[in-house]
Amino acid sequence: MSGINKVTMPKWGMEMVEGEIxxxxxSEGDSIAEGDDLxxxxxxxxxxxxxxxAGGVVRRLLGAVGEMVPVGEILAVIAPADVAEDEIERILAGAASRAPQQKVADESAAAEPQAVSAPDSDSERKAANPVKSFASSQPAELAAGADDSGVSATPVARRVAREQCVNLHQVVASGxxxxVTLADIEAALEANGRSLEKSYSAARPELRSQRDDSAVFATPVARRLALELGVNLLDCRNSGRHGRVSKxxxxxxxxxxxxxxPVVSRAEAPALPSVESQPLSxxxxxxAARLQASxxxxxxxxxxxxxxxxxxLAVREQLNRPxxxxxxxxxxxxxxxSACALVAVPGVNVQFDGDTVQQYADADIAVAVALDEGLITPIVRxxxxxxxxAISNEVRDLATRARLGTLRPEEFQGGSFSISNLGMYGxxxxxxxxxxxxGAILAVGAAEQRPVVRQGELAVATMLTLTLSSDHRIIDGALAARFLSALRGFLETPATMLA
Amino acid sequence: MPNKTIREVIHDTVRDEMRRDPNVILMGEDVAGGAGCSGEDDAFGGAFGFYKGLVGEFGRGRIIDTPISEAAYIGAAAGAAMTGLRPIADLQFFDFLGVCFDQIYNQMAKFRYMFGGKSDTPLVILSLVGAGLRCGAQHSQSLHPQVTAIPGLKVVMPENAYDTKGLLLTAIRDDDPVIFLLHKLQFENACEVPDEEYLIPFGEASFPREGTDVTIVAFSAMVQKAVAVADRLREEGISVEVIDPRTTSPLDEEAILESVEMTGRIVIVDEAWERCSVAADIASIVARKAFAALQAPIITVTAPHTPAPFSPVLEDLYIPSEDDIERAVREVVAYRR
Incomplete structure (x- = not known):
């Protein structure tokens, strides 16, 4: 392989992923010196x-003028005149999936790339150029490719690539x-929508030295104390005079x-609690960030x-019957x-970013939907x-799609008011x-039969407890109370919602 | 594949390169004849016998005995390199660096830059570092940090016979001054070395052991000790990665940082004193560039800040030991914030 130089699409800057020839x-066959313009x-x-x-003969030019070529793909091969054709073909076949695919286009589409022989003439090869495609630009195929043991890579990068099932041929090398470096592997994984977890092995107290510490220099007091506390002198600093371990x-x-x-006792080996640590999704x-901030x-x-x-509930019964x-x-x-109450008491229908108050004309109400991995608040605009x-259908549709993860951002971002209902859990x-x-959120409990007092008489009614949390920077107690009062009015006299 | 010692590898590699390229010459004290031997040919083969037999094949025109003046012959080698030869200058003990330091740091390291890139200086200074030979304070130092600090010099510290061959070939064929430093205790170490030629590029670390809990970066004779510690701790379930950068300049920062990013812990082992050293330099690089990955403080294991003692007992304490390395590894593994 000595003397053969591959010229690849350079990466001029962070964002460059491809370049146009x-x-x-x-031309192919030209003799050139190192540093000549290609x-x-x-x-x-x-x-x-x-x-x-490097100097040599231009043996291959891959790619026509006007073609977009991904960074790292081979553009040309320069080699001494005495290097055999098939040696160059072998390098092209091993270096990237691009060259073999080009050969497939030359021959029958069903042929195995590795089994195809070299093209017969330059003209054939050139003719094939416009139809080639780039496997490595399609991120889903990180694992695909020929044996990559010959690809130059740092030991860590090779190890991680093996663990992550990445073929090194699919990675653009920048080291x-x-x-190929670790950063290159990470970039390839990222381009493929994956990420690399760096899981540092937890510090392991069980590996603390159990060895004989009788030869460690220590003051008599320190040695006695170490025995009492179950501390191995090898685990202690020796900051005392002459490097002795001190008390x-x-x-x-x-x-x-x-x-x-904290629960380690000298007699028993520490039993590790079975805790699995997981990074946050x-x-x-x-x-976490948003609620912490709020x-x-x-x-x-x-x-x-x-x-x-x-x-x-009677109204609901009437609505559901037909x-x-x-x-x-x-x-x-x-x-x-709530929508009616927000219109009636618009002071609650607000957003506040710390500086300015956004007064909403309409009631855009976010409804909290629990998911396996968290919660999301799609909005009824x-x-x-x-x-x-209409509201019922919309809420059902939003909740279904929230669980499927197919909500669009504008369907769960914004809103001026939220409702969180845990009544179904009792x-x-x-x-x-x-x-x-x-500005505020309404927490809804379960509707249940409770004793109530009406005109001095004990009675049973279906009751519901509503709790309004408000941002006191923009909503005062009286305003919140007026809102809840209006809301209670609409709920207890449903016909007023029609007004 | 034949087993060869580092001494044999140096002999064979210098011989093969002198056969291949008539511009390669060798100069130094006693490399052709021998002090006290009335000038007869091939009495010593250099202070450590690396070159025994070469004067017979290549003659005194290419195997050149020099006066005991490092300033003179290192300077002469630099001039010869600039005018077209490829000298290998044998500096015996690197402790003699001080005698010829001007020729090294202020002359050969600067030629390419001060002559507008028009001047190559293809020169290898081959020398020995390290304590343990009971040589006393003036012949036991590890002064590679002093040359690593100088831009324009390349500094190579092979650890085994295989790397010595590949790196020495690269050094002889390199067009810049290369300081090639072997450890005094190691040149009888043998391993399998292929007969065919192979070049090991500068600035690429080797990983004698791979592991996931802690990274040890070690140089020269310390690599062997780090590997021994790694093997010992593996039985306890502590997985240690050992990195031998092989060249201190250029330094394979990439490989070190990558490893630390995966392990979160690093111990740096070098026989040089710690102040202003390669170990301190790597600690600084890791702290600056991989801070977020660190799960424990960086620990360096080096010789104490004192001249190497002549007493064998004290000298053994002076040299970083396997126990020192093991203690450091245990400390970073057990560390809790």
Whole structure:
């Protein structure tokens, strides 16, 4: 292989993934010296000249003017005149999936790439150029390719590639002397929608030295203390005079051991708790960050009311009777009632980013939907203009698609108000964290029969507890109370929602 | 494949290169004749017998005995290199660096840059470093950090006979000054070495052991000790990766950083003193470029900041030992924030 030089599409800058062949300055068969101009390459930003990395004869030019070539793909092969044709073919076959595919186009489409012999003439090869395709630009095939043991790679990169089932032929090399590096593997995985977890092995206290420490220099007090505390002197610093382990060193080692494993006793080996550590998923990370920020930034206060919903349940019954399949839920009615209340008390229908208040005209109500890996809040837009049936259908559609993960961003971003309902789990009341930058969130408990007092008489009614968490920076107690009062009015007298 | 010692590899490689390229010459004290031997040919073959027999084949025109003046013959070698020869200059003990340091750091290292890139200086200075031969403070130092610090010099520290051959061939054929440093305790170490020629590029580390819990970077004679520690700890379930950068300049930062990114822990072992050393340099590189990956403080294992003792007992304490390395590895593995 000595003396054969492959010229590949260079990477001029972070974003460059491919370049267009603007002009060839040489032809196949030309003799050239190191540093001679080979071709001009045009990227989305610049036109620049690729020069010869070594002298020799131009044996192959791969790619026609105007062709887009991915970074790292072979553009030309330079070799001494005495290098055999089949040796060059072998390098092309081994270097990338591009050359063999080109040969397939030459011959029958069914032929195995490796089994195909070299093209007979230059003209045939050139004719084949325009139809070739680039396997390595299709990210789904990281594992595909010939034996990659000959590809130059750092030991870590090779190991990780093996673990991740990456064929090194599919990776663009950027390291010293053209080696494939760990960063190259990560880039290839990323281009393929995967990522590399760097899982550092946890520090392992069970590996702390159990060896004989009788030869360690220590003060008599330190040695006695170490025996009492079950500390091995080999685990202690020796900061005492003349490098002896001092009493302080033993105490420090004991407190280190205690901090890392508080229940360790000398007699029994530490039983490791069966805990599996997992990195946060992207969704969890977002939830964590946003709720943390909300709880930190927005001063929450809660206002609670009990609502009698017998009338509302009767309305629901009436609505559901003729519509066999379209089941309106209590939650759908709550969305409608909240929309009416937001219109009636617009001070709650706001977003606040810390600087400016966005006053919403319509009620865009986010409904919390629990997922396996977290939760998402799809939004019923303009709920004040929609009927209960429309709202019901929309909520069902959004929730279904939320669980399938097919919501579009605009379907769960924004909104001025959220409803979180845990009633179906039998929770009778709770309070929720505001979905910032929204101004408030309504937490809905279960509808259940409770004793109530009417005109001095004990009675039974179906009751529901609503808790409104509000951002006190923009919503005051009286405003929140007015809103809840309006909401209770709509829920207890459903006909008023029609007004 | 024949088993060869580092001494044999140096002999054979210098011989083969002198046969291949008539521009290759060898100069140094006692490389042709021998002190106290009335000038007779081939009494010594150099202070360590690397070149025994070569004067018979190549004659005194190409195997050149020099006066005991390192400043003179290292300077002469630099001039010869600039004017077209490819000298190999034998500097015996690298402790003599001080005598010829001007020729090295202020002359040969600068030629290419000060003459507008028009001047090559294809020169190899072959020398020995390290303690353990009971040679005393003036013949036991590891001064590779001093030359690693100078741009324009390449510094090679092979650990075994196989690497010695591939790196020495690269060094002789390189067009820049190369400082080629062997450890005094190692040149009788043997391993399988192919007869055919192979070049090992500068700046590419080898990984004598691969592991996942902690990375040891070790140089020269320390590699063997690091490997022994890795094998010992493997039985306890601690998986140690051992990296031998093989050249301190250029340094394979990439390989070291990658490994630390996977293990999160690093111990750097070098026989040179720690202040302003290659070990401190690598610790700095890792702290600056792989900080986020670190799960434990970086530990360096080096000789203490003192001249090498002449007492054998003390000298053995002075040289970083397997136990020192093992203790450091255990410390980083057991470390909890």
């Amino acid at each position: 603007a002009e060839w300055h040489v 071709l001009d390459v045009e990227t989305s930003k610049i036109v620049n000249t690729v020069t010869a990395p 010293r002397h053209g080696r 302080a060193d033993v105490e420090a080692a004991a407190s280190r051991a205690l901090a890392s494993n 992207g969704m969890r990370r977002t939830i 709880k930190r930034e927005a001063p929450h206060f809660r206002v609670q009311v009990d609502v009698e919903v017998d009338a509302l 519509h066999g399949e379209a089941k309106v839920s209590l939650n759908d009615l709550l969305v409608k009632a 303009g709920a004040n203009h929609k009927g209960v049936l 929770v009778d009341r709770f309070d929720a964290i505001i979905n910032s930058p929204q």
